[in-house]
Amino acid sequence: MQAAAKHMTPVSLVLGGKNPCYVDKSCDLSVAAHRIAWARFINAGQNSLAPEYVLCHLDIRDSLIHELEMSIHEFYGKNPQDSQHYGRMASLDQYRRVKNFLSCGQVVLGGQTVERERYIAPTVLIDVKESDPIMKQEILGPVLPILTVESLEEAIQFINKRDRPLAVYVYSNSPQVISEVMHNTSSGSFCSNDSMVQSLYTRLPCGGIGNSGVGQYGGKFSFDAFSHSRACLLRNTAIECVTYLRYPPYAEKQLRLMQWATSISRTSNWCRIL
Template sequence: MKRRLSPHWKKICIRFETVLSEITTVRNEAIYAIKNLEKWMKPEPVQKSMTSLLDSCYIQKEPVGVVLIIAGWSLPVQLSLIPMVGAVAAGNCVMIKPSETCSHTAHLLNMLLPNYMDNSCFQVLSAGHGDLLEILENKFDHIFFIGDRLTGRQVMQAAAKHITPVSVILGGKNPCYVDKLCDLTLTAHRIAWARFMNAGQNSLAPEYVLCHPDLRDPLIRELELCVHEFYGKNPQESEHYGRIASVEHYKGVKDFLSCGKVAFGGQTDDHERFIAPTVLIDVKETDAIMQQEILGPVLPILTVQTLEEAIQFVNRKDRPLAVYVYSNSQKVIAEVLQKTSSGSFCSNDNMIQCLYTRLPCGGIGNGVGIYGGKFSFDTFSHSRACLLRNTAVECVTYLRYPPYAEKQLHLMQWASSLSRTNSWCNIL
């Protein structure tokens, strides 16, 4: 008789992964902003020319106004509050729209935020996806979106009506190249943790692995050992393994299991929205799982003969949110770094780059903008050009007035040009 897992699994699994990926990251973001906000807000001096020698020239950061944050569902607290920290730090009012999949998160934020923040500077919207387009009919000063490409396109189209600046952070197909010169046991542990944590529901998780044919089967054996170590022989009964967030998404991830051949895993349970940690082989580049973001505990492993072939494979696709490489060779790591392009890059680990508050998060060529730490503050700030003129320099600036003469033009060019050498205009 099959043993049904008691609700106790949720307490262990959800607490550990939530504290690590949701609470700790948001707390660090807030602390980092508090410690550095005074420095971020200071006027930034700029280089001067002869015409501005006696003037005060600087860039002043000011809030853009009202910011709409449309958060993703995979890590709903983090994806709502990390951009909010930057927006509030920059002095804006914020409206947060959690995903319709995360109604409990919206309720929790509505309940907790008033205890810590001025109610006049934020609002949490509890609305379904159908209401999002209605919300977007309103004029905002900046719209920040994290989620899928289809909704991102709708957000950008709606923003275009009001010529509203947008940040659109999209997922993608994050490649992971495993070199022959690597610690295979360590590699398998880190890949398995990243792909199967939160049941694979993380946009920074590796989406597929590229490796040499001789390495494929040993890597699969190591990954299977990791799954047994992490979750036991039956992950469905594990206290440390999660479930898919919604029925709709569960069905989508389950459909991916028909791609290629299951190396291990593949078990599902519709009632629990359970999908076992799964590795697929013999997947084709044209299969659906290689065209869409997985956001689930399924990992395709494809083989390539050379590093150059792996790089070509990666570069045939849209530039991903992250590129990963496992190798003990600095030459291999450097080559992947130099010959690929992505939102972020990490060698010999996965997803850890998002824990560093000084590193930005965002894509390239697939979405718009970056956030995190000071990058969030800058995203939600207007850089105001400020020039406080001194009237004493009229002896030079009068040359701009008509009637014009060639001599005046030459003198004005000299006075307003920046020097390429270390001269007086670089000292100020």
């Protein structure tokens, strides 16, 4: 933005953020786990649109963890380190940064690491505190914290206490729950009952809001982001007997005549907008 400001050039920035994922009691946990696990662990979690943490009720947490474990085994086998479909961290610095997150809360799935391969297993954490580093930084790695809430309202409050994310996700079979989350949170994008796939639809814009970015891209939105919409109004010099009313000195009579002229101009062809 600093470089572009010298030339008054528009920019589009995607800055990422902490994307929340609310899992409701009414959802199909098996389907939800498959889609969450795919989004969080593909490319070893190095995706800015991936779910950053899960919010769910305590009474479904263990079932969700079990379903996540089944999904991980289905995708990558019992040992993801041996899977040709599971990635590695892009750099040693990134590996060490994400590895440090494993000390937050309690590891209930995964947690294995191999520095020489920059390998971090698909990992699920519980008992994470809001003050832990993993809840303050974007993860960009294969680690998924699960936090519990007592109600939908508490989940929405939890989300809204933080910077506006790049995406908000909700898994629920209740249209009312989906509507509540969508209308009472703010984010660059929103997706129900899936994760990350909103970026595949070229007729939808992709971008952040607030700390998660500025501007939009994707399909025609990319073209529009760097195009200037030029306002063009073609007028003529007719009806000066009416338009003179805008000139001073002003009087009450001019105001009434101007209001009358405005009402007529809505149905006339005095000018064209291109």
